[in-house]
Amino acid sequence: MATLQIENLPDELYNRIQSLAAGRQLTLNEAVIHLLQQAFEPNERTIIQEHQTETMSTVLRRIRNRPRVDPISFGLPDSTVLIREDRNR
Numbered sequence: 001m002a003t004l005q006i007e008n009l010p011d012e013l014y015n016r017i018q019s020l021a022a023g024r025q026l027t028l029n030e031a032v033i034h035l036l037q038q039a040f041e042p043n044e045r046t047i048i049q050e051h052q053t054e055t056m057s058t059v060l061r062r063i064r065n066r067p068r069v070d071p072i073s074f075g076l077p078d079s080t081v082l083i084r085e086d087r088n089r
Contacts, residue, residue: 017031017032017035020034020035
């Protein structure tokens with residue numbers, strides 16, 4: 001197994017790693033390995049970000065092309081009536 005030595009590690013970063021290790025009851029070495037594994041493993045956030053590469057115009061076009069839905073067909077009240085009632089209070 002390889003050994004990694006890090007020089008010029010900022011104190012603030014070192015302290016944060018130490019806090020993480022203490023909070024999870026890990027050694028400093030285990031905490032660093034854990035952080036490195038997280039950095040290189042694909043996770044949901046990475047997968048979601050890959051799908052968010054659509055341009056704004058593509059997103060807007062997709063939104064505009066959604067079918068219109070009538071709230072009354074779902075048994076919901078008309079928003080115009082609700083706004084009128086709210087204004088009359």
